[in-house]
Each structure stands twice: as C-alpha cells, then as structure tokens.
Amino acid sequence: MRIAYTSDQIRTAERALMARLPEGALMRRAAAGLAAACAGLLPRVYGSRVLVLVGSGDNGGDALYAAATLAGRGARVDALLAGSRTHQGGLAALRAAGGRVLGGSESEAVRRAAGRADLIIDGLVGIGGTGPLREPYAALAEIVNDTPGIVVAVDVPSGVDASNGQVDGAAVRADLTVTFGACKTGLFIDPGAGQSGVVELVDIGLGPYLPDADVVALTDLDVAGLLPRPGRESDKYRRGVVGIVAGGSRFTGAAVMTVAGAIRSGAGMVRYAGQDEPASAVRDRWPEAVITTLAPGEGVDRVGRVQAWVLGPGLGTDDDALAVAESVLAGDLPVALDADALTLAAAEPSLLRRDAPTVITPHAGELSRLTGVPRQDIEAARLHHAREAARTLGVTVLLKGSTTIVAEPGRPPRINLTGTPWLASAGTGDVLSGILGTLLAAGLDCYDAASCAAYLHGAAARVAADGAPLAASDVADALPQVARSLT
Numbered sequence: 094m095r096i097a098y099t100s101d102q103i104r105t106a107e108r109a110l111m112a113r114l115p116e117g118a119l120m121r122r123a124a125a126g127l128a129a130a131c132a133g134l135l136p137r138v139y140g141s142r143v144l145v146l147v148g149s150g151d152n153g154g155d156a157l158y159a160a161a162t163l164a165g166r167g168a169r170v171d172a173l174l175a176g177s178r179t180h181q182g183g184l185a186a187l188r189a190a191g192g193r194v195l196g197g198s199e200s201e202a203v204r205r206a207a208g209r210a211d212l213i214i215d216g217l218v219g220i221g222g223t224g225p226l227r228e229p230y231a232a233l234a235e236i237v238n239d240t241p242g243i244v245v246a247v248d249v250p251s252g253v254d255a256s257n258g259q260v261d262g263a264a265v266r267a268d269l270t271v272t273f274g275a276c277k278t279g280l281f282i283d284p285g286a287g288q289s290g291v292v293e294l295v296d297i298g299l300g301p302y303l304p305d306a307d308v309v310a311l312t313d314l315d316v317a318g319l320l321p322r323p324g325r326e327s328d329k330y331r332r333g334v335v336g337i338v339a340g341g342s343r344f345t346g347a348a349v350m351t352v353a354g355a356i357r358s359g360a361g362m363v364r365y366a367g368q369d370e371p372a373s374a375v376r377d378r379w380p381e382a383v384i385t386t387l388a389p390g391e392g393v394d395r396v397g398r399v400q401a402w403v404l405g406p407g408l409g410t411d412d413d414a415l416a417v418a419e420s421v422l423a424g425d426l427p428v429a430l431d432a433d434a435l436t437l438a439a440a441e442p443s444l445l446r447r448d449a450p451t452v453i454t455p456h457a458g459e460l461s462r463l464t465g466v467p468r469q470d471i472e473a474a475r476l477h478h479a480r481e482a483a484r485t486l487g488v489t490v491l492l493k494g495s496t497t498i499v500a501e502p503g504r505p506p507r508i509n510l511t512g513t514p515w516l517a518s519a520g521t522g523d524v525l526s527g528i529l530g531t532l533l534a535a536g537l538d539c540y541d542a543a544s545c546a547a548y549l550h551g552a553a554a555r556v557a558a559d560g561a562p563l564a565a566s567d568v569a570d571a572l573p574q575v576a577r578s579l580t
C-alpha cells in the first residue's frame with residue numbers, strides 16, 4: 094500500500110524529526126538519496142553533464158548537495174542559481190567538488206546548458222511551493238520540458254501542488270521524482286501525477302513521526318488480499334449474485350457491457366432485468382445471464398434473489414427508468430449507481446438517501462450535476478470534491494478519471510494507480526459498473542469494492558490497450574487475465 098501526505102503533514106513530521114538531529118542532517122540524508130537515484134539513471138557518472146536548477150529554499154539545498162556528490166564522482170555539473178538567495182552550504186559543497194555556477198538566468202545560456210545536459214535536476218521548489226510558478230521559474234520549467242535530457246524532480250516537480258496535485262500554469266514534467274520521507278498526495282493525483290513520472294521514495298527516517306495517511310494507493314498485493322477467494326464450494330451465492338438494471342430501448346450496448354464486466358469479473362450469477370430490446374441483446378451475447386424482461390414502469394420484484402444491484406448504465410431517464418430505479422433503491426441491498434441513475438438522482442436527491450450501502454461512480458460532469466459544483470472546479474481539485482461529495486451525499490464516491498479516487502466519509506481516500514487515459518472510451522464505464530456490482534455481491538464493503546473495481550478496471554485496460562485504441566469489450570475480456578495475475 095502506498096500512502097501519501099499533504100505538505101503540512103510532512104512539515105510537522107519533519108520538524109519533530111529535525112529536533113532530534115544535528116543541523117542539516119536531514120538535508121544530507123535527502124541529498125544522498127537523490128544523488129544515488131540520479132547516478133542510477135546515468136550510464137556512467139564520470140564525464141556526464143548535469144544541469145541543476147537551484148531555488149532559494151531547502152529544495153535547492155537538496156539539489157546542490159546532491160549535485161556536489163555527482164561532481165565529486167566526476168560529473169560535469171552546471172548550477173543555475175535561479176532564486177533570490179541560495180543555500181550557502183550546498184553552494185560551497187558544489188564549488189568544492191568542482192561544480193560550476195552558470196551566470197544569471199538569461200534564457201539562451203540556460204537553453205544551451207539544458208540542451209547538452211544528460212540529466213537535469215529540478216531543485217526550484219518543493220513542498221514550499223505556493224501558487225503558480227513565478228518567473229524566472231516558470232520560464233525555466235518550459236525550457237526543461239523542451240529538452241531531451243532526463244529530468245529528475247527534487248521532492249516534487251516544481252509547479253505541482255504537493256498536497257493535491259493541482260497545477261496552475263507552468264510545471265516541470267519529470268521522468269523521475271525523488272521524494273523524501275514520505276510520498277506526497279500531489280504526486281499521485283492528476284494533473285500532478287502526470288508531471289511526476291516514476292516516484293521514488295527516499296527514507297530519511299520520517300516514519301515514526303508521520304500521522305494517518307492523507308490518501309492511500311492500493312498495490313496489486315493489497316487488491317489480491319481484498320478480492321474474494323473462490324472457495325472449493327463454488328456455490329453461486331457464495332461467489333455473489335449480482336442484479337443489473339441497465340439499458341433501455343435506445344441503449345442496449347450499455348446493458349451488454351455492464352453484464353460483460355460482471356461475468357468477466359467472476360460473478361456467481363448475473364441476473365439482468367430490463368425491457369425487451371436490451372434484454373434480447375443481453376440474452377444473445379451472454380446466455381449465462383438470467384434474464385427478467387420488465388414491462389415499462391415495472392419494478393424488480395419478479396427478479397430472483399440478488400446480493401447487490403448495479404443501476405443506471407444506458408437506462409434512460411424517463412418515468413419508466415425512474416420507476417425501476419426507485420424499486421431497486423427502496424430495497425436494503427448494496428447498490429452501485431452510474432450514468433443515468435446519477436442523472437435521476439441529480440433531479441431527485443432523495444434517491445440517494447438510503448441506509449443501505451451505496452456507491453456512485455460519476456465522472457466529473459456527473460458529479461457536477463449531483464453537487465452543483467462547476468465541472469472545471471471539480472477537475473481542478475478532484476480529491477477535495479470527491480471527499481466533499483462523499484461527506485454531503487453520505488455515499489461512497491468513485492470519481493472516475495485517469496486517477497480514479499474512491500472517497501468515503503471517515504476513511505482516507507484511495508487513489509487508483511492503474512488508471513490510463515485509454516479508459517476514456519465509450520462503454521468502459523459500464524464494464525466498471527459490472528465489476529463493482531460483482532464485488533459488492535461477493536460481500537466486499539463499498540470502500541473495498543470500489544477500490545478493487547477501479548484497480549481491476551485500470552489493470553485490464555492496460556492489458557487490453559497495449560497502445561491500440563481500446564474497446565470496452567477488450568477491457569472486459571482482459572479481466573480474467575488480470576484476476577489470474579493477482580492469485
């Protein structure tokens with residue numbers, strides 16, 4: 094499990110640790126880890142060209158001490174002192190090791206130095222960064238992003254808000270972010286996640302001083318431990334029977350894709366309930382699904398026993414859809430709502446006011462309609478709005494995006510690291526709903542079921558995509574392979 098913290102949480106922990114260490118010890122631990130990570134990226138350190146961008150705070154100090162170590166191993170280091178002041182200890186160390194200091198930050202000299210560098214170290218701003226990058230840092234970030242060399246961000250890519258991943262204006266795009274003490278939330282949440290590259294954690298002894306996590310990211314081991322293990326007695330009710338109410342006269346495909354996600358993720362049985370056309374489409378594609386054809390406006394009373402419901406993909410938002418939605422939500426079973434069910438709930442908030450476990454799986458636009466928060470505000474602060482929605486709506490929120498976030502009141506949000514932009518193709522959300530319904534029916538609580546569903550969905554997309562445009566059915570078809578890789 095990868096855990097991450099806000100800048101404030103890190104600072105509090107660092108202060109407690111620094112009080113027990115000699116002056117500068119923490120920085121030297123950080124710099125040693127940073128230098129080792131940089132050296133590991135170079136075919137050889139001796140003779141390699143390193144450009145280090147130095148800000149005016151301790152982020153710059155880390156960078157200078159690490160650059161001094163590389164210079165001491167024969168790297169040809171140029172330092173650009175971009176801040177209003179410079180960490181004197183680090184600067185002295187770099188000079189003593191033979192590093193050079195470039196003149197001011199006139200962009201041609203920097204562009205030339207960046208263009209010939211094998212490695213560029215971004216030591217402009219770390220967890221002390223606030224707001225959009227000011228000049229000359231913004232211009233330097235743009236130069237760095239235009240160069241072919243490997244870019245290593247010190248602690249946090251400059252321009253990324255370490256506490257939430259927000260980026261406002263220019264930001265360094267790193268191949269590797271070497272972060273100290275503990276991972277920062279902003280390295281795992283878009284758009285910050287997209288700027289961070291690979292995140293490598295350097296242990297500087299902060300562990301004992303860290304509070305509860307701000308966010309958690311599940312690894313494959315965590316998911317493997319949470320997924321239901323099919324026992325010997327593979328009774329369908331032990332593996333979970335999921336009911337799916339999806340599809341309408343206009344959208345039969347959504348019903349087929351939702352059932353696909355449920356069947357391919359190992360449901361003990363899928364009971365599909367819908368009107369004639371989607372029911373026929375599901376029957377033709379998935380004969381193993383048990384079909385109940387509903388009359389217009391009919392509820393789900395005639396559907397056999399299920400242990401969880403999926404409601405909404407392609408359902409439509411007319412009175413018939415509302416009637417069947419009310420029928421599903423009136424029960425005391427776990428329900429996963431997506432797509433049109435969310436539109437119905439936006440129009441009729443009482444639909445979500447239920448005691449039984451409820452998960453919603455909106456993308457930013459659907460969450461905007463549910464909460465009234467403008468979509469661009471949600472996109473700019475995904476973690477905050479996912480948490481707020483979970484709190485105000487009293488449900489588990491799975492906020493879709495290339496960094497999917499699972500938020501539930503009173504528990505640290507979980508972020509999914511297997512996401513991929515490929516998932517933004519039509520129908521993949523239906524497959525996710527099917528996976529989620531299967532896990533709820535298998536007995537996982539909403540928090541675990543949503544986290545594992547997001548993980549499996551993203552992992553399947555990566556298996557299916559391998560660079561080609563992705564079809565939703567490819568994601569469903571890749572699920573058994575992902576499940577096997579986790580056992």
Ligand SMILES: NC(=O)C1=CN([C@@H]2O[C@H](COP(=O)(O)OP(=O)(O)OC[C@H]3O[C@@H](n4cnc5c(N)ncnc54)[C@H](O)[C@@H]3O)[C@@H](O)[C@H]2O)[C@H](O)CC1
Pocket residue numbers: 107108111119120123148149150151152153155176217218219220221222223224225226227228230247248249273297
């Ligand atoms: N504190 C510790 O024990 C350790 C810290 N480590 C490293 O230190 C940084 C945090 O250092 P700090 O001096 O607090 O702040 P920064 O260096 O990150 O940046 C502050 C610096 O930057 C200027 N600044 C802030 N926002 C902007 C902006 N938007 N545009 C331009 N300039 C900006 C501000 O004026 C200050 O001058 C941490 O990340 C670690 O890298 C050690 O790693 C461990 C010990």
Ligand SMILES: [K+]
Pocket residue numbers: 152215216217218219246247248249250251
């Ligand atoms: K940085």
